[in-house]
Amino acid sequence: MDDGRVPSIRRATSESQPSAERPPPVEVLGLNKRYKNGPQANQDISLTVNWGEALGVMGPNGAGKTTLVRQITTELVPTSGEVRVVGIDAVSHPNRVKSRIGVVPQEARLFEGLSVHQHLRIFGKMRGLSRRDARQRADELVAHLDLERYRDTGTSRLSGGLRRRLLVGIALLAEPDVLILDEPTVGLDVESRHQLWDVIRSYRERDAAVLLTTHYMEEAETLCDRIGIIQEGRLIAIDTVANLRASIGHEYKLVYETDEGRQTVYGNDQSALAAQVREEGVDEYAVMRTTLEDVYLALTQAARERTNGDGAE
Numbered sequence: 001m002d003d004g005r006v007p008s009i010r011r012a013t014s015e016s017q018p019s020a021e022r023p024p025p026v027e028v029l030g031l032n033k034r035y036k037n038g039p040q041a042n043q044d045i046s047l048t049v050n051w052g053e054a055l056g057v058m059g060p061n062g063a064g065k066t067t068l069v070r071q072i073t074t075e076l077v078p079t080s081g082e083v084r085v086v087g088i089d090a091v092s093h094p095n096r097v098k099s100r101i102g103v104v105p106q107e108a109r110l111f112e113g114l115s116v117h118q119h120l121r122i123f124g125k126m127r128g129l130s131r132r133d134a135r136q137r138a139d140e141l142v143a144h145l146d147l148e149r150y151r152d153t154g155t156s157r158l159s160g161g162l163r164r165r166l167l168v169g170i171a172l173l174a175e176p177d178v179l180i181l182d183e184p185t186v187g188l189d190v191e192s193r194h195q196l197w198d199v200i201r202s203y204r205e206r207d208a209a210v211l212l213t214t215h216y217m218e219e220a221e222t223l224c225d226r227i228g229i230i231q232e233g234r235l236i237a238i239d240t241v242a243n244l245r246a247s248i249g250h251e252y253k254l255v256y257e258t259d260e261g262r263q264t265v266y267g268n269d270q271s272a273l274a275a276q277v278r279e280e281g282v283d284e285y286a287v288m289r290t291t292l293e294d295v296y297l298a299l300t301q302a303a304r305e306r307t308n309g310d311g312a313e
Contacts, residue, residue: 020269023087024048025178025209026055026072027187031081034066041067043233049178052202054210055238058296060098065213066106069182072211073103086177087292090303099128102171104164106182106213115153116166117142120173127174134173141169145199161192168199179203181212185219217292227292229299236303248298256285266290273294 001181019130026049033042041064049055057065070076072083085097096119110119117138123132145165155163164184171179181200187194193216200223204210214220220227221241228238237244245251250266254273267273270287277285293304 008187014196022051023084025051025086026211027082027084028068028072029082029084031068031071031083032073032079033064033076034079037235037296040079041233042071042078045230045233047228047235047238049211051209052204052207052221053225054212055231056220056227057211057291058215058227058301059221059230063230065230066182067233068230069211069213069288070178074098075102100176101178101180102173102174102176104167104179104181106186108167110163110166112154112156114151115154116147116158118211119166120157120169123170124173129174141172145169146195159192161188161195164188164192164196165199168196172199172203176207176208178211181210183213183215185214185216190264193219215298217296221292229296231303232307234303237299244292244295244299248290248295250290250294250298251305252287253273253290253294254285254287256282257288266294 003074005176012141026047028045028047031045032040034040043064045064045068047055059065067076071078072085072090074090074097077091080163086100088096088100090097091133098249114122120138120141121134123274124137125131129137129143130148142148145168147162147165147169150158150162155166168181168184171181179200188196200210200212204223210223212223224241226238226240227244237247239247249268251268252266252270252273254265254267254270254277255262265277267276273287274285
């Protein structure tokens with residue numbers, strides 16, 4: 001890949017420059033979505049994505065992550081609540097919102113008879129670029145995404161990683177204010193995943209906003225400034241990893257093996273944890289910081305217990 005910067009052809013305007021008066025790139029206010037004759041997929045979700053920020057959304061399968069994303073991208077209409085993209089109401093003005101966002105859906109089909117460069121040119125013109133600008137933008141993205149070898153290759157001959165890279169390129173064609181990715185690296189090998197991370201990271205650094213859903217803890221911790229956790233349609237937490245770690249009250253964990261299997265003890269003082277297990281006769285152990293996975297499991301378990309407790313009253 002090149003130096004990591006996403007190439008740009010957009011001329012500077014007052015709308016595209018950082019400004020204290022700009023509305024947030026994404027605002028979700030009291031969002032609810034109930035499918036007809038089905039479950040309530042989102043319940044009272046409110047969140048804001050800031051300029052120059054990557055916000056990750058995590059949660060178990062069926063938690064409502066994709067439903068949330070599809071309402072922001074205007075594919076679904078909320079049952080109640082509001083979605084605003086750069087101050088534009090997504091329900092009242094879906095076409096205006098679509099012009100400001102780039103989307104990489106969880107599942108997307110490419111045209112098997114077209115090459116990589118043809119995809120970028122055609123979709124560029126569909127996004128309003130002139131023939132000349134579409135070709136120029138396609139050239140820039142082919143280079144930036146390290147797709148030169150595959151410029152004239154039909155998409156049916158591309159690997160999964162290359163196809164995902166092309167889909168990200170299509171989403172970036174018109175340099176959207178907001179890049180939205182639903183499980184962008186699912187099924188990719190390690191190298192392909194890291195290559196896409198570089199592209200996403202560089203776009204965020206342009207002061208654009210990135211919203212992504214993921215199941216990968218490392219991906220969320222590596223890419224995201226803040227992380228939101230959804231469970232059973234509700235946003236149960238949203239903050240930085242450091243603050244989420246602090247919220248569960250455990251900064252460190254000590255792990256050791258017994259005849260019954262691996263044991264884990266949590267706490268905020270490494271020395272106190274070590275002293276605790278040594279008193280129990282444990283000589284071999286490892287102390288480490290709690291991970292995002294520890295935080296995720298603690299928060300989802302606590303939310304489950306609250307829900308069960310509420311239901312029992």
